[in-house]
Each structure stands twice: as structure tokens, then as C-alpha cells.
Amino acid sequence: MLTRFLLMGLDKKAGVLLAVLAVLAVAVPVMALAAPPDSPWHLSTHTVALLGKYLCFALLAVALDLVWGYVGILSLGHAAFFALGGYAMGMYLMRQIGPRGVYGHPVLPDFMVFLNWQELPWYWHGFDQFWFAALMVVAVPGVLAFAFGWFAFRSRVTGVYLSIITQALTFALMLAFFRNDMGFGGNNGLTDFKTILGFDIQAPETRVGLFVATVVALAAGYTLASCVVASKLGKVLVAVRDAESRVRFLGYETERYKLFAWTLSACMAGVAGALYVPQVGIINPSEFSAASSIEAVIWVAVGGRGTLAGAVLGAVLVNFGKSYFTAALPELWLFALGGLFVLVTLFLPKGLLGLAAQVKGRWPSGRAMAAKPAGQKGI
Amino acid sequence: MLKTGRSLAAAAGLALCAAAGFAAPASAQDTIKVGILHSLSGTMAISETTLKDVMLMLIEEQNKKGGVLGKKLEPVVVDPASNWPLFAEKARELLTKDKVAAVFGCWTSVSRKSVLPVFEELNGLLFYPVQYEGEESSRNVFYTGAAPNQQAIPAVDYLAEKEGVKRWVLAGTDYVYPRTTNKILETYLKSKGVKSEDIMINYTPFGHSDWQNIVADVKKFGSAGKKTAVVSTINGDANVPFYKELGNQGIKAQDIPVVAFSVGEEELAGIDTKPLVGHLAAWNYFQSIDTAENADFIKKWQTFTKNDKRVTNDPMEAHYIGFNMWVKAVEKAGTTAPDAVIDSIVGVSVPNLTGGYSAMMPNHHITKPVLIGEVQENGQFETVSKTPGLVVGDEWSDFLPDSKDLIADWRAPMSCGNFNVKTGKCGGKGS
Amino acid sequence: MSAEDTLLYLDGVSVSFDGFRALNSLSLIIEPGEMRAIIGPNGAGKTTMMDVITGKTRPDTGTILFEGGTDLTALREAGIANLGIGRKFQRPTVFEMHTVWDNLELALKAPRRPLKTLTYSATRDDRARIEEILDITGLSPKRDRQAGSLSHGEKQWLEIGMLLAQDPKLLLVDEPVAGMTDAETEQTARLLKDIAGKHSVIVVEHDMAFVRELGVKVTVLHEGSVLAEGSLDAVSANQQVVDVYLGR
């Protein structure tokens, strides 16, 4: 049953991607730990962290593509779910510091000590347990998304209206987390983590471990997503995207379908955020900013909307470009990035994978077929 | 199937190459690399870009003098784009990939907090040039900006003594620097016998642009029959609309003076200062300071930027001091090795631009004079008060219950950033 | 007559958009197994009638009962569809991105809940049924083509096929032959006829020839209410109807 479900989901593109991930999962640890530092094959911790970050973004992109590429819900607020997952993990990491903070307070994180908070706010309890934090990583974004989606889809908020209120959601959350009174460290956010599950978070081994975890998470998320879109449910989702009212007249309660995809996507985003935080070492309200949500959308567009592999590709390439340009031409990189977006939208309406398919002289098969042709109405 | 197999192999190879491509080629350099970690885009570019240019100028100057240890200095500029995780990433890049000897950078506290673990992990050197909330001392960071006791407290004293202020509005942007500074000031003022109903604390979000009712509230608060002043820790962007509103609602410095800790010549350059004459700022440097060093510095700066209107400000001086301290320490140690420099830099003292010397203290903060200036019509500050001597930066405020027992001393044998004089142990207040 | 033994029962249904009355206390009764043709000039409220029956538009007043008991005005589209009311739109709307087969599979009578569909896989009977419909609609050779690539007529048939797959008690068919060649029209008529055997059908159509071909009871709508009812010959003899059509 399940195996068939999996087999159905995994086409060739998925195979290729999973293979790449598998290679990374093996090669990176070897190159980072085994190879001698002076050999050209050695990977610095910097590079490992970088790769890890890209893959986290890739997972976020997959999550986003699931709702946008397949259900046609353009979320301009997915960063919110990503950040919430991140904060859940961040709170666990803060609790792990314990008495090692600069003030040596047994329980309270430093930022609470010097703003002299007397005891831990209730919502910080339980985060000293990894299992609890891990649960929250999925639960918090999931519940928020469910509640939000429940109302929005029920009252049939669609298109740009939906996009804008997702933006309002993330914007409101950003302002809220900026408030120091919220007890999430305000603008400084959560940082200076020490250990995760007892391992020193800065040790190369731990970094590699986190990287591998990210690879696994991405592989799992990708597989799950492609199985979902390959199933009949997936077909319904695409149908909803292209002609929602028609689907209703077939007797499908489209709200439920949207809600399912939306919540699933939010949970995946949460996981991505949770893996992101320990690797970059900080989580701060600016992760909620509208800009970061829009950027995620752009990764998907660049890679190819409606193709999960495209989402991964887009996320990795755009972010690689960003890290490269910010160092290579710090003064001009915004031109490069901005120009890239314009060119992609003008000349690659189906993204890079779409281009690849065009070069092959046919539209991409399988998942990609779900890609919406340019010129149709709706977002 | 076979086809799939081949493409898998291809993909695998591709992945490997990609990974390898990242691996940085380690090569010997005949220059000393200096990292510059300031945002050139995003919200903080407005303040930080200037500091990038200052560093480039200082390095150029130093190279004209023959560099350091006979090697030329080579600046490495990166753009963390006002994105805090990116700060950490770029710091790591500078230290591991470019192998820089020292990094000059960061503006906001959050960016510093973000890179701090990286510098401690990779044992790098960071020179941080901006006034900040204190409550921190790291072996790898040198704080060349003001600590609260080098800015806030003297300013409040001045207002209380010279202006006879009895009622205080502590207005700030809602982030850690204003929060902490205001906490410190609150305790300090109360210790001076100010009643809590004579203190009004107000926080606004970043980039707050509509100040109508807050300014009105200040007016209201000021009409209680006691001399009132505003202590502003409002952050860069929000200041312009704030002062414009002040000017328009006709709050004159004679009636309700505003003393700011984050408003310098750069910020004023964006405002018509005529209505603001007399409002105050507390810094450790003003462009208007009349000394030979300063005149020379300003001249160099304006020629370097090819703009004879370009202003100078306090964080620029901080970089000037920090950079010279580093150079001196490196020459003293005869190497750029971080550990050696950390040991040799404590006690190093270099001329500042206000006609004195600043020295690096064991707590990695420096000694500075504290100046209070009044805004003039030409957008400059007129110094109205200067501390007689130099003030030592106090990393652990004496006015916060949890940090008053802490001190930092990075010299052997103590070498501790949060030594507790009560328990005699390193590592915070314990419990 | 009482509502109990009717399939569809509309009484005094009115709808207005921004003042314009699309339906004006419309009353209509469909017997089980009946096939009914509805004609009327543009703006007579034909499509709006379908909208209120299928729950797309809520009536301001009036009752709509299905199988005598169920009040349709209380339900949303999906619920109504699941009661066994299928609809075919004026403009053929099929899922262009899906293959013909997938379109039918989506329409096929089966559990409609997300988790059910997530784990769904077509049973032998399901496939047989789809094959059958492919034959009826003559789309077998194109089963793997993207629906978007079908011709206009083929899309119409595919949509009718989807209705069949849905296996509803009542079909609402909106201008099935609009823009069809005569040959296609005939074939469509044949299609509808042999559907009519097992289901009740409401056909809205302009094309008189086609209505005649169907040879069923005709209801004429005008300005949102019933103007005349009876055999085509009867209504076309009706002076009012003539006036309406000739716009006098």
C-alpha cells in the first residue's frame, strides 16, 4: 500500500534529485571531516553551513511550491511559518544554554536577565525538552496555518486578496516579535547557542550532523510532496487551481483540500526553519519580513513553478548567487539580483526547468505538467 | 532504466563537483587582509556605508605609510545586507575563506550578537565602533564605541545640573539598546531622587514615521509645571520624522530640550536644523571639535570622498581609534596572530580626535571623553560640556541588579568576561 | 401537487444583483426521470436558475427542494453535487492540465474526502466504468491527451462524460451544442437522450432545432419567471412567447 503510494510519487526527476542528495549526504561529511584542511577537496565549516542553509531554503521552497504551484495559493507569508519553526528550535537551544549564559542564571536566558524578568514566561516551559520543541516546530506553524486557512478558505478569500492577508499575517507577527515585552528577545532575537542534544553546536561534527539531518529532511519533504501531488488528491489540487468552482460542482469541498495542502506546507516550512536556526546561529524577527517571503516566491519562480525539483533548484541557485555576489561585487549585487528576477520572469515564464523542457522540445512531463501556462487568469 | 542509471551517475558527479567547487583554495598571501563587515544595502546601509569608506581610507593611509610589519594591508569588503544571519555567514567567510587578520564592522547590537559566536569559535578579532548597551565583553571583540556610562549618564547629569531638569521622558525605539539604556537611566535617576511619576518611558517600532501623538504626549507631560527634557534613544531612520514633528509642533530646546544618543552629524545632514537649534546630543566626538588631528582627519575624509560637504561623526572616530590601536598592537606583538594581538593590545593608547589619548582597557572597552553638544543651524554640534578627564567604558552597568557585581578583565591570569567580584568566580552571578 | 414526489421543486425563487432582478418568483417542478428543455431569450435568467439550484448563488427568497425533502438553499455547491445534482457549464470547463482519463477519474463517483483521495487508487470497476464512458463519448482514442488540447466539441462531450461518471440523479446542461457543427449537435442530442433514460435532465438551449430533436416538454423563461410550458409546438404557438422572441 504505502510502497505503491511511494512508487507512484517518485518519477525520474525525483530519482535524480534524491540521488544528488544521497551523494551530498555522503560526500560532504567525508570532505569536511576526513579530507585534510589543505587539500583542495576539503570543505570548510563555512561551506558546510552554507550548503546547509541552501538546503533549508530548498525545503521552504518545496513547501511553498506545493501550495502555489499546485493549488494556486500565492502565499506572501510563508516566511512566517519558517520563522515560527525557527523560533521553536531557537527556544530549545536557548534553554540548553542553561547556566552558561553571561549572567550564569540557571534558567533565564540573558536577554531576560538584564531586562530583569523575574521568572520564565509560561510559553517558554517545556522547551528544555527536545521532543517538545520538535513537536512545536511542526505544531505551531501547523496550527496557525490551519486556523488562518480555515477562515480564509471558508470565506473564499482568493487571489491577490489572499496573498495580501498572508502578508499582513507575517507583518503583524514581525511587529509582535520585535516587541521586547513578548519575551522572544525583541530585535536581537535568540542567539549565542551552545549545544544541541548535548553536542557542541560549533563542533564541525555537529555541523556535519545538522547538514545530514537537513539533507534527510529535504529528501523526506520532497518525497512526501511529490507523492501528494501524484495522488488523486494532487490531481484534485491542480484541478482546484485551474477551475475551483468546477471542482465544487463535482462534489469536492475544495476548502478542505486547500486547507490540507496549506497546513502540510506550513509544517514543512516550520521544519525548514528549525533546521536553519542552529546552522546560521541566530533567529530574529526580520525572518518574518515581507521581503523574505517574497524572496522565497522568487526562488520557486526562478526554478520553475509547479515543479518540485524546480523549487529546489531555484532556491539553491538564487541563494548561491546571493552569497557569491554579496562578496564578489558588494556594491552592485542588488543590480545583479534584481536584473535576474526581471529576466527570468520575462524570458523564462516556466523557470529554469521549463527552459530545460523547452530545449528538449516538449513540456516537462509528470509533475511539471501541472505547471500553469502563461496567460491564464488568476494568481 | 539504464538511462535513469546514467543520469543518476551524472547527477552524483555534478553534486561532487559542486561540493568541491565550494572548497576554498588555501594560498599564501604577501599582504595582510583586513575584513570590513558593514551593510552596504538594506535598512542599515544608511549608516554603515560611511564606515566602510572610512576603513578604506584608513587602510589607504596606512599603506601610504608602508603598511604594517612591512606588508601592505588589503581590505576585503563584503555586504551583509542588513540581514543578521548573513552577518554571521559573512563573518565566517572572512575568517575562514579570506583568512583576514582582523574585522572592522557591525552597527546594530543584533548584528554583533549574531557574529559574536563566530568570532569566538574561530578566534578572530572584531572591532565594533558604535555606542551600545553594554552588558557584554568578549575576548575577541573590542568595543571602541561608547558604553552607557560614556554617553547616557553624563548627558543626564548635564541636563539635571545645567538645565535643572526635574521631569524625564525616556523615548526610544523598541530594541535592546534603548531598553537597556533606559533601564539604567531609570535606576540612576531614581537613585538621584527622581520620583517615578516624573519619568515617562515610551517605545516605538523601527522606522516609526508618524510622531504626531507621541510628540503631543511629550508636550502634555511637559506641562506639569516642572522643567522637562526628552532623552532620546530613537534609532537612525525614525529620527528625521521625529525631529521634523518636534520642529513643526514648535517644541523649542529652551522649553523641552531633547538629548539624543544616536543622532550625529550624518543624521542631521538629512534635516533642516533651524527649528532644532539647542537640542542636544551626547557623543565622544563632534566634527566641530577644534583640534589639529580632527582638522586633518576631516580634510583627508573630504578629499577621499571627493565631497567637501561630507560630514564626520562619532563611529568614524571610533574606527579611527580602533584601527590605530590594532596597528599599534600588531607592531608591538610583531605578528597578526589573534592571541598575540589580544595580549598586546590591552593598554595600547593612541591619540583620539578630540585632543587626547584613548587607551584600550582590560575589559576591551576604551577610555573616551564625553561631550555634550547643542545642535546649530549649520547641522553641526556646539560643544557645551566636556568631561574634565577620560571616562572608562563600563561593560557591566552598576545600575542593573544582575550585572553590578560583574567585571571583565582579559589579561592573564583572570582572562574572564564576566568575573563576579562577590563569588570570586568567573561565569556570571551564579546562583 | 405536493412537493414530496417531485425530484426538483422550485417555488417563488427570486434573486437580484444590485437591483437587477435575475429571477422573479420562479416556480418550476421536475419529475423523477423527466427530461426538460428550458428556452428563453438572453437575460431570461436561465443560467441564474442553474446557479441557485447548484448553490452557486443564494436566492433572496423562495424554496428549492430536492427529492421532496432536502432544502438546497441551505447547502453549498459541494454538498448539493454530492446529493446527485450534476451541472454542465455553458462554456465547457474541463481540467485542461489533466488528461481525459484523469478528468473522468476526478468526476467518477467515489469518496470525496481529502484523506480518502490521498490514498485512492482506481479499482477494476472504476476503470471499467471510465472505459465505458470513454466509449459512450467516443473519446477512447484520446484518453491520454491533455484535456486542454481537445477540440471544442470534444470538450463538451468530455464534460458530459464527467457528468455520467458523477452518476447524478439530476443533470443540468447549459447550452450543450453552442458552437457545434450539425454532426456534433446530432451526436450530442443522441448522447443526452440515452442519458435521459437513467437520469432526470434539464437542458437549457437556444437552438430550436436541437430542442425539437430532443422532443421533450419545454419551459419558456422570461424576465426571471415562467412564461409558458408545454410541448415545443404548443409554446411556439403561444402569442406571448412569439412576442418575447421577436422582441415586440
Next chain:
Amino acid sequence: MHRVLSWLLAALIAVATPAFAADLDPLVRALGTGTYADTEKALAKLAETGDTAAVPVIEALQTGDLHVRKADGAVVVARKAGNGVALTDPLTGAALGEADRSAVEKIKINNSLRRSISAALGALTLMSPNPQTRRQAADAVFKSRDVNALEALDTALAKETDEGVRRAMFQARAAVVLNSSAPDADKIAAVETLKARGDRDALALLNAAANSGGAEVKAVAERAIASVEQRLALWGAAQNLWYGLSLGSVLLLAAIGLAVTFGVMGVINMAHGEMVMIGAYATFLVQEVFRTFAPGLFDLSILVALPVAFLASGAVGVAIERSVIRWLYGRPLETLLATWGLSLALQQAVRSIFGPTNREVGAPSWMSGAFELGGLTITYGRLWIVVFAFLVFAALLVALRKTAFGLNIRAVTQNRSMASAMGIRTARVDALTFGLGSGIAGLAGVALSQIDNVSPNLGQGYIIDSFMVVVFGGVGNLWGTLVGALALGSVNKFLEPYAGAVLGKILVLIFIILFIQRRPRGLFALKGRAVEA
């Protein structure tokens, strides 16, 4: 009659001046010695003489023209002349020749000196022939509450004829009395006078009186305070309404351009904020030109800036439309991505051209300052922005409803193919429409440059709010934008006092989210079949 007398008196003083000059000299000289405190003492002495001859000296001190000649320590007025300075005697105004700038040292003043200066000037100019000056003098005394000024006030009051000035002087007198050791009876009278004045400044004095003064005075003062505060509370509500209106008009300005590009054309224009920014920078450039070539006409700069900004932003808009947007019609999402890219590039472009720091945009005199309307303080800048916002809105409305161009726009946006079939050059109309929207954004930039940073980030601060407003009001409906902007503005301002700025904004956002649930297509939604089509 009285007037004549006062004129005579003034004339007399003018004539008398030189006679006194001699004994003033040492006092003036003392101004230039020692610290701020010493200067202040000297100033006090100078003021006590009550000799109006001192006025020009003190004024020179106020404007910062008073210098000490290093050579002999004489106090002189030094004004910039060529690359040196022209020296004049502060008392007689006699020219003392030119000197190098380094030969003189400015006598610095600080806030407390500024206070004493205006107090002194107040006391000394109470008798000035010009009622305007007398008025200011009275207000100055009111602020300084300098007991020594009481005498001068009484003499002045005896002579004063102008009603307004009289009232001002009475209030000033009351302020002084409360500050003095006058008998309670007088103080109570004073309290009443201030109660009548009944504004914040009066409140401040009354509070002071209530804290000092005898029991009786205290009681009266407290009653007065209560009544004044009640009055002010009432006005406070009105004030809040005004704040709401002015914030609303700012939102309206920011959003109205978007209502065209996004609302009418359906382009999700993420670069809208940058259009506003360009408008602001255009204003800056225009003002630079005025500063360099016609400083005298500076007040006109804003008016000139309006068309310039409109054209600048409009031109950029047209360029964008022709080069990018035109390829993306019917793909709103792609427009989002492309325009986002453009906004990044535009920001960086401005940053490279003008530098990352704020640019100074000055306020013309007619836009700076504020006036009292009953208990309301209304700043001219805000007032003009409100007016301007509504003007722009009206103009746009007319343009769309009444002109042929507007007709074309509506035709094209409603049915492109039909429009082109009817011979409308759709491409041109598209370009112009987008240009129009961008141009309006540019106009907004001119207004915003008056209240906000002129920096590359200017646009970013408004883009989200603008979208909120347009969507809240209902896409494609200008009235919706108007109502939306004003509604959100006032809601925000009414929440702010209770919830604080941050929480207030959050609540507004949540309100928007919930509102959209109730009305999925905004405030002014189209109803009926058209929606589904």
C-alpha cells in the same frame, strides 16, 4: 491718543540712546568674558538697566553675531563679509572696519542663555512701537515669568491700546505674579486670568502655582486646573481625530498611485514605493537648484517640485511599462516578481547616485510651524498634506471619469480586445496609465519628503501599507481606496493611545485580516455574476 503717546515715547528712547551708551559699555564688554554662567550674569545686569539701547546687543548675541575681538577683548558685532568679517559696534552700530575671521571669537550661547536672552528681550521690548514685537515681548515674559519684568509690564499695560497685546500682557503679568511673592489676592486673580487662557502653558503655570502658593491659592488653582484639563480632554478627542485624518491622508497619498497601477491595471507593482522615493529625490534636486540659484524663492521650490516629481516618476513608470510590464499582462504574479526585482535595482541605483545617507528636504515657511485652533494644535505641514491628498484624489477621479483619456483607460481595462477593435491604441493607453499611477506616486513622494526620511529606503516603508489600503478598500475602486486609507488611519490613531504604537499597528493588521474574511473582496466589492466571470 495713547498710541500717539507711545510713539512719542519710542521716539524719545531712540533719541536718548547714545547718552546711555557710555555706562552700558562695561556691561556689554562683560558679555565676552568667562563661561556661559558669567555671560548670563552679565546679560542679567544688562537687562536690569531696562535700557532699550541694549536690545541690538542682545539680539546680536541671540543670532550669534556677537564676537570678542581677540586683540583688545572688545565685544563687537561681526558679520560675514567676503572671506573676512565686517565689525560694527553693538551699541552705536558704528562700523569698526573689517577683520580676519580668526581675529574674533564668537560668544557661544547655550539653552539657558537662550532663555535669559528671550526673557531680557521680552522685558526690554514691551514698549516697542510695533505691536507685533510687543506681543512677542509679552509672550516672552509669559514664558520667562521674570519677576523683574513686572514693573515694565505694568507701565506697558498702562499704555497698551491693542486688545490682543493687552490680553497677552495680562496673561504675562499673571504668570509673573504667580511666580512672585505677591499677596494671595493678586495670585487668585492671576489664576483666573490663566484659567481663561486655558491651554497647556497655562496648565503648566497653574500646576506650579498649586504646588507652591498658599492654601487658598492652591484650592483655586486646583479648581482652575480641573476645568482646564477637562477642556483639554475634550479637545484631545478632536486632536486624535485630526491625527487620524492626517495619517489617513498620508496613507491615501501613498496608496492612490497603487490604486491605479494595481487597482485599475492589475499590475502587482512592488516598485511602487520606489516611484514615491523618486518623487522625493526629485524634490531634493529641485530644492538644491533653488538653494544654489534662487535662495530667495525657496518657498516656491515645493510647487515647482510637484510637476517635476510627477514627470520624473511618470517617465520611469512609462519606461518600466514599455520595457517589462507590457510583456506580462494577464500574469499578475509575474509582474510581482519583475517589479520586485526592479525595486531592488532602483533602490541600489539611487543609493549609488545620491549615496545611502538621508538627503535634506527643507520645508517652505508656509509649511512649517503650527497654529492653535481652539485646543487643537495643527501643524501647517500636515494640514497641507491633507489638503494635497484630497486634491490629488479629486484630480485623479476627474481624470478617470470625465476625460477621454480616462474613458480609454476604463475601456482598455474592462475589455482590451474590444477596445483595440474600436481603434483605441491599447499599448499607448497602458503605458500612459502606468505612467499616471507612477506619476501620482511621485507626487506622494513630494509630500512625504516633508515628513519622512529622503533615503533609498523611503519606499519600503510605505509599500505594504499601500497594498493593505488598496485591498482593504477593494481593488479597482478609487472610493474604496479613499475610505480605506482614512479608516485605517483613524483606527490606527485611536488605538495608539491605548495600545501603543506597535500594538496598535498589529491590531490594525489583524483587523484587516478579519475584515477580509467578512468581505473577501474588500470594502467596495463588485457584486453579482461579474465577480465569478
